Amino acid sequence: MTNEAYPVVMELVKPPSALDAGGGFTLMVAIQCDAPCDLAKARVVVMEGDKQQHEAALGSLIRFDPQSPDYDPRNGPIERRDQAALSLVAPHAIGSFQWRICLPAQEIDGFTLSPAYCDLTAETQGHRCSLVVWDAPSPVQAGEVVRFKVGGKCSAGCALQGQRLCVSDSDGSLVAEPVLQHAHHDAEGLWWGEGAFGAPVQVGLNQFNVQFAPGDMNGLPHIAGHAEFSVLVTETPAHVVRIAVVDDVTGSGVEAAHVRLGVHRVSTNSEGQAMVAVSSGEQRVFVWKAGFNIPEQTILVNDDIDLTIKASALPPKDPYERWQG
């Protein structure tokens, strides 16, 4: 043990330049000190000017370990110094800020540490909110109810439960106002809800836009994103086409083949069968199944019909074919 103070060197590792206002973030600090004490106990203070923002122990240090599964020198320079991960919360106000991360003079395990500090300069910004729409049916018939799901995510992880959204058509007319209600079970931080509207009467492709309803969320500044989706409106179907996709050699049905008949899309069942209701007239038949060659065709539909489509299994790909020289 000695009374002489051990110098400490602190440096930020890849400091962030932009942060979500009021959002939590992790600041990595490289720390060097020869004192044979447990630096995890060292007290750090975060100051903004003369105002203390945060105080905590450094916590367990991350040490350089070339045997670690995270070590990969191919991904750029390796930080070999001991590092501490400080969990902090950015200022709520938007704009630039400067913090000083201080390690005050202190004694740990009987060893005295000299004071040290490093500075963080960064900008806070509004939380970026993004949207996603799924399960909107297409095609639909004129006037049919279009039910869909919509989700929203805040970059800072704000809970968006209860947030109202606006769905408008290409003319800007409001057609639905779904509300985010549920936390998604598989997509972290995504809040979702359901919406519905009546399909337009005009036949053709219709675009819809989803936006956050005006107003702040959770009292924090948010930059609202938007999303678009398409719904195709068709005439009322007049006929049913029963389709069977069969292997042209074995005669067995081809399961899970994607069938497109005109604008309609279905998949075949375990028997290789599918059924589509279509309007009268010429219809393009396109069937896709990986590993099969299925020629495209056009059929004339003026009654209910049965259609058998032959699929030719492609030979297994020879991985060495490309090397035949």
Place this chain on the structure above:
Amino acid sequence: MSDQAQGSKAAQDAILSRRRFLSAGAVTAAGAVASGPAQATESKAIVWDREVDVIVIGAGASGLPAAIAARDEGASVICVDHHFETGGIAVMSGGDIRIGGGNRLQKAAGSKETADDIFKRWTDPLKHRFADADLVRRFADENVATFDFLEANGVNFDRHGTNVAKEGKPGITSTPGMRPHEWPVRTDNLAIDQGRNGSGIVRPLELSARDKGVEFLLSFTLRQVHREQPFAGRVLGVTIEQVDRWFQPQHRFLNLRARKAVVLCNGGHGHNIHFRRMFDPRLTEEYQHHGQATAPANAAGEISAMQIGAALWSVGNETDFGTGQAIDKGRLAVRDNYVRGKIGPESSVFFRHRALGLDVSDWQDLILVKENGLRFWDETDESHDGYFAHALQPTGDPKKLNGGGPVWAIFDSAAVEREKWQTTYPHVDRGGGYFFSGATLEELAAQLTRNIYQWRPMPGDALRKTVERFNSFVVSGKDLDFKRPSPPHKIEKPPFFAAWATPCLHDSYTGLRTNKNCQVVDMQGQLIPGLFCAGESQGGIKSHGLGRCIVTGRVAGMEAARSS
């Protein structure tokens, strides 16, 4: 004892022998390094740490035959490799050995193929216009002898392959499909998927080499080839440097003197960005090279030889699209993404591969975008003039006009279900920055900068617009941008995923100029005494696979030992 039982006993003996030898090799290397001096800068100042007749650089498909052939001629041999294992990339190979010309198995199958047929094939004026016919002639003439050599050194061929029926057709011979048994110990094979028959060549050859007295010095890389004068005189030896398990230099050097010759069998240059860009400036850093995580083809031999005057040869082969600088569409979510190079956690090199990767069964399940979030071609296409040509085109950033940047596969959770992918360890490399997920497309895009090759942030709104436009093509049935056949599936169900899908390079088809004896030739057309080269580091034969490497390796080792 039955044949099967005898085979099993033989395999067990071989395994035991290999493990014993591996231990011995490690001791040799460690002991030598401890007394190693600093790197020599002039030939007259060199203090040699070891002296042997022949030094072979590389312990793969060409290095192992070279070492054995030299030893068979009575030479003392040290074989150096920068990996901590032998076998190079060949151990992960499918074992496609293109050697025919009328070998034992061909004759048994009724083949009439001759060395002339081999010569004609590899000098075909349409497919092999840049071949060195003198070298190909020697290659053809040595095919049968090399087959016999392999069998004599423990390689076990049990079948003739699947291409017998193609014999006699112009341009196609029986030689593809000549494959040995796979080595019986899977963990020795490095690659987990079955059919890695290359292990059935390199493992027996390694055992045979050790039995015959070849010394191995592993985890050392070539730094310099020494010659009497900078561009004249004979080759004296090499300086090698120890590397760690990541091939990082350790600043510990050894000087090895070669009384007869140095044989360069270092596997080509595909992993060396600056070297490969001499032939194709587009092949910038984002393109990975098959085998780089096992035995990177770093051009050490070519560069060292060029520093003492060696010439390159048949450079046209490198960019001869279709069969030249081969590019593979690859597996997803893993950095080293050659489609048939799957490495599992039980492999000794998995720590560098980091993930198995995801095999794509239907490219209709995803879209492929560049670093800017934009699609660039029909994802179902795999042609050189279509998909790859456009993948390698710049994305519009004036700061990077060469190379197309990383390519990302973008898909949703519905695609994961259709493809039955697993998005967890060890299937994808999240920690390394080759697989990401996000609740929305914007969130997904924001994460991609964690990949070192994504040099600028992908605009989230660009990715979202790309997907929304693609989804409208699914609704309408027509891909108005790239004419992909009626895209069947929207990308809409969260979470969303981005997986590394950048084309992967394969093979080196240009290398050092040699004569038909595999002796290196300089820029004045003069032979460099004491320097030989084989395999992918050698120019003149544009043949994929192990046959070219094995045949030329054997010739180089034999001729090196015979040289004075």
